[in-house]
Amino acid sequence: MPGLYRDHGVVLRTIKLGEADRIVSFMTQGNGKVRAVAKGIRKSGSRFGARLEPTCHVMIQCYRGRELDVVTQVETVEAHRTLREDYNSFTHAVTMLEAVDQVAQEREPAPALYRMLTGALRTLDTTPSPVITPGFYWKLLSLEGYHPHLDGCVRCGAEEGPFVAFDLAEGGVLCPTCGRLGGRRIAPEALTFLSRLVGGELHLAMAEPPDPLHLLEVERLGIAALEHHSERRIRSANLL
Ligand SMILES: [Zn+2]
Incomplete structure (x- = not known):
């Protein structure tokens, strides 16, 4: 399908959009930093559930948009639950996400940066x-x-x-x-x-x-x- 792509990504941050949506920033494996709209995510019973929280490593399917893409599917790859339940690990993870958000360029593939981030989050989750x-x-x-x-x-x-x-x-x-x-x-x-x-x-x-x-x-x-x-x-x- 034209304009549709799949990629691995880590959720860097999310911001509210309108009444029920969020703009989610991902550091992806193949597409660099991507910003995509998750429609209806703030409604109860959203099909995205809690899979698009900062630090989550997911497989996404998106429609390419002019400025913002649109998330159509999300599957969890690594939920990093241990990390997210520990305040100290989580705050450290959030600063790493922010640092990546600052240096990564939109839609410019940076596979080494992606690998570093997923590696660091995994280590923080399993052997902090x-x-x-x-x-x-x-x-x-x-x-x-x-x-x-x-x-x-x-x-x-x-x-x-x-x-x-x-x-x-x-x-x-x-x-x-x-x-x-x-x-x-x-x-x-x-x-x-x-x-x-x-x-x-x-x-x-x-x-x-x-x-x-x-x-x-x-x-x-x-x-x-x-x-x-x-x-x-x-x-x-x-x-x-
Ligand atoms: Zn000197």
Whole structure:
């Protein structure tokens, strides 16, 4: 049928439309970010049920529209129920969804981004760890071409640590001298953990998570870097 397509997608967010409908944003496997109308979803007994809630991984069938598509069918692939029933996991998941919503382009396929998101949500659902979301942000930044420079001061080139701050515009660490002039303070332990994360040692980092304070520093720095990169706020991060 012309204009009809099927795809896997994760629900990023939903907004009310009119009396009974919602606009649902999906990060899809093959079509990039898609916004589609789910008609009648707010009426009781809607055929969509609760399948179109943020974090749900679904198989959708949609009609292609000029601006908005129209959802015609939804099947649950992964409901991520455990994740959604845990406040802490859910708030972390929501900030990841918002981050993806900020960087993904509509109708521009981004299969790597899709895979990262489904992988992170699945891990958060089955084996939650405080390392998952910071790991996700920094992987997302690398995917977007913002790979942090951690081996030397980005201003003066000094290679000897310890480094004491991070410059968001330059995307790297600062030595004590340059750090006095600006940048965001960060503990050396947090930087060590960040090196592990961006060096692809996520599993090692999950097995031996750092001190919660340093973990939080790395997570907040990741959010700040994403905001700097996308030039948009990630509002749900205030809940963390
Ligand atoms: Zn320096």
